[in-house]
Amino acid sequence: MDSLVAHGVVAATVLVVVILARAAWHKTSQFLPSVGFAQDYGVLPEALVPTALRLLALAEAASVLLLLLPATRQIGGLAAAGLFLGYGLLMALALSRGKTRIDCGCGGAPQIVSGATVARNAVLAAVALAIAAAPLQVVGPWGAALGILAGLMLTLLYTIAETLISHARFIRRQT
Amino acid sequence: MELLAFSNIALWVLVLVELGIILALTRQIGILFERVTPVGAMISDSGPDIGAKVPSLALTALDGAALTLGGSADRAQLVFFLSTTCPICKALIPALRSIRRDEAGWLDVVLASDGRPDPHRRMIEKEGLQDFPYVLSAELGQTFKVAKLPFAVLIGADDTIVSKGLINSREQLESLFTAKESGIPTLQAAMQQAAAQA
Numbered sequence: 253m254d255s256l257v258a259h260g261v262v263a264a265t266v267l268v269v270v271i272l273a274r275a276a277w278h279k280t281s282q283f284l285p286s287v288g289f290a291q292d293y294g295v296l297p298e299a300l301v302p303t304a305l306r307l308l309a310l311a312e313a314a315s316v317l318l319l320l321l322p323a324t325r326q327i328g329g330l331a332a333a334g335l336f337l338g339y340g341l342l343m344a345l346a347l348s349r350g351k352t353r354i355d356c357g358c359g360g361a362p363q364i365v366s367g368a369t370v371a372r373n374a375v376l377a378a379v380a381l382a383i384a385a386a387p388l389q390v391v392g393p394w395g396a397a398l399g400i401l402a403g404l405m406l407t408l409l410y411t412i413a414e415t416l417i418s419h420a421r422f423i424r425r426q427t
Numbered sequence: 428m429e430l431l432a433f434s435n436i437a438l439w440v441l442v443l444v445e446l447g448i449i450l451a452l453t454r455q456i457g458i459l460f461e462r463v464t465p466v467g468a469m470i471s472d473s474g475p476d477i478g479a480k481v482p483s484l485a486l487t488a489l490d491g492a493a494l495t496l497g498g499s500a501d502r503a504q505l506v507f508f509l510s511t512t513c514p515i516c517k518a519l520i521p522a523l524r525s526i527r528r529d530e531a532g533w534l535d536v537v538l539a540s541d542g543r544p545d546p547h548r549r550m551i552e553k554e555g556l557q558d559f560p561y562v563l564s565a566e567l568g569q570t571f572k573v574a575k576l577p578f579a580v581l582i583g584a585d586d587t588i589v590s591k592g593l594i595n596s597r598e599q600l601e602s603l604f605t606a607k608e609s610g611i612p613t614l615q616a617a618m619q620q621a622a623a624q625a
Contacts, residue, residue, distance in 0.1 A: 412449050
C-alpha cells in the first residue's frame with residue numbers, strides 16, 4: 253500500500269513539474285504577451301507587472317527544481333501549492349470584478365479565465381499539497397519508470413482538459 | 428502471471444495511444460471552431476439599409492474644418508465610429524491607417540464619436556490621429572443607429588451605403604471593402620446567392 257502512494261507521488265510530481273515548467277517557459281519566452289495578460293488582471297499597478305512576472309517565473313522554476321530533488325520534494329510541493337492557490341485567487345478576484353473576457357496567460361492553449369480555470373487551479377493545488385504531505389520513500393528504477401509513465405498519462409489528460417476549456421470561448425461567443 | 432503482464436502492457440499502450448488521439452481530436456475541434464467563426468462584419472438591422480441614400484448632414488470636425496457626409500462625386504467615405512474608452516477601437520487604428528494609405532486614391536477615412544471634446548483631443552494626441560478628420564456628433568451616430576463600437580459605414584461615391592457593420596478585427600474592416608468590390612453586401616446575401624445558383 254505504501255509503495256502505491258510512492259508511485260502515485262512520482263506520477264503527481266511529473267504532472268506538477270510539467271505544468272510549472274511550461275508556465276515558467278511561457279512567461280520567459282513570450283514575455284511581452286504575458287505582461288499584457290497579467291495587466292489585464294488589473295491587480296498590480298501596470299509598472300510593477302514586468303518585475304512581478306519575472307519573479308513569478310523564477311519562483312516557478314525554483315519549485316520545479318525543488319520538486320525534482322528527492323530531499324526537497326516536500327518543500328517544492330508546498331511552493332507549487334502556494335503558486336497554484338495564488339493564481340487561483342487572482343483569477344477568482346478578477347472574475348469577481350467582472351473581468352470575464354481576459355486570457356488566463358497560463359501557457360498552453362489560450363484560455364479565458366472562468367470558473368473552470370479556478371476549479372482547475374484548486375485541483376492542482378490539492379495535488380501539490382498531497383505531494384508535500386506524502387512521506388519520503390524510495391521507489392526502484394522500475395517503479396520510477398512506471399510512475400513517470402503514469403505522470404505522462406496524467407499530463408496528456410490534463411492537456412486534453414485544458415484544450416477543452418480553451419474551446420469554451422468559441423462556444424460562448426455563438427450562444 | 429505472464430498473461431497478466433502482457434495484458435497490462437497492452438492496455439498501457441492502448442491508453443497512451445488513445446490519449447494521443449483524443450488530444451489530436453480536441454485540437455482539431457478548436458481549429459474547426461476558428462475556421463467557422465464568421466469573419467465578416469456583423470450587420471445590424473437598425474439604421475439606414477444598405478443601398479439607401481445617406482441623409483446629408485453638415486458636420487464640423489474637431490479642428491474646425493467643415494465636413495459633409497457623402498457629397499463628393501468621385502470619392503467614397505469610410506466613417507469609423509469609435510470612443511475613447513474602447514480598447515478594440517484603439518487596436519484597429521493601425522489598420523485604419525494602412526487602409527487610409529492604401530486606398531487613398533478613392534477613399535476618405537473619417538473618425539466619428541460623440542461626447543465632450545477634451546478626452547477625444549487627448550486621444551488624438553496620444554494615438555497620433557491628427558491626420559484624420561475627427562467628428563463629434565451625436566446626430567451622426569443616431570443616423571446610423573450605432574449601438575456598439577467599433578462600428579464602420581462605407582459610403583460609396585454615389586452617396587449610398589455600400590456596407591456597414593460592427594468591426595472587431597482588421598478582417599472585418601476589410602470585409603467592408605470586399606463587399607464593395609464583389610457587389611455582395613453581406614455574408615447572408617452570398618449564401619443566398621449560392622443557394623439560388625445550386
